[in-house]
Amino acid sequence: MDYVYLRANGHRRAVLSPHPLRDISFMELQPQAGFFEHRVVLGATAIRPEGDVGVYVTHLTNGDPEINRSQAESLVSFVASGSDDFAILAGDFNATDDSPQIEPVTQQAVDIYGATHAEGSGFTCCVDDLSSPPRSTDQAHRPRIPVRIAST
Numbered sequence: 130m131d132y133v134y135l136r137a138n139g140h141r142r143a144v145l146s147p148h149p150l151r152d153i154s155f156m157e158l159q160p161q162a163g164f165f166e167h168r169v170v171l172g173a174t175a176i177r178p179e180g181d182v183g184v185y186v187t188h189l190t191n192g193d194p195e196i197n198r199s200q201a202e203s204l205v206s207f208v209a210s211g212s213d214d215f216a217i218l219a220g221d222f223n224a225t226d227d228s229p230q231i232e233p234v235t236q237q238a239v240d241i242y243g244a245t246h247a248e249g250s251g252f253t254c255c256v257d258d259l260s261s262p263p264r265s266t267d268q269a270h271r272p273r274i275p276v277r278i279a280s281t
C-alpha cells in the first residue's frame with residue numbers, strides 16, 4: 130500500500146492507496162482562522178489501471194462560517210489546479226452538505242455517500258440535541274461530470 134501523510138495543527142491528513150501514488154502536493158488553506166490554526170489540503174494522484182485519479186483530503190476550520198467558506202474556495206482552486214481528469218475530495222468540512230459555506234465545493238462536486246444512499250448524508254458528527262439525528266460534516270465528493278458506463 131502506498132501512502133502520503135501530513136500533519137498540521139495537530140490534525141493528521143493521509144492518503145492511503147492500494148495503487149502507486151505520484152504528484153504529491155499540499156497547500157495551507159487561506160485564510161487562517163487564528164495564528165496557531167493551520168488548515169491544509171493534501172493531494173496525490175493514484176495510478177490505476179483504469180486511469181489516474183486525484184485524491185485530496187482536508188479538514189476545514191470549524192469556527193467562523195465566512196472563514197470556512199473562504200477555505201472551501203481555496204480548496205476548490207487547489208484541486209482545480211491539478212492535472213487530474215477525475216478527483217475525489219474527502220475530509221471534515223465542518224459544515225453539513227447543505228451549508229452555504231461549502232457551496233464552493235458542492236457547486237463543483239457531489240457528495241458520494243449522499244448520492245449513493247437514499248437516506249442521504251452519513252451521520253458522523255455533531256449531535257446538538259439528543260432528540261434529533263446527528264449531522265454529517267465528513268464528506269467525500271467527486272466532480273459533477275457525466276458518469277460513463279462501459280460494457281464489454
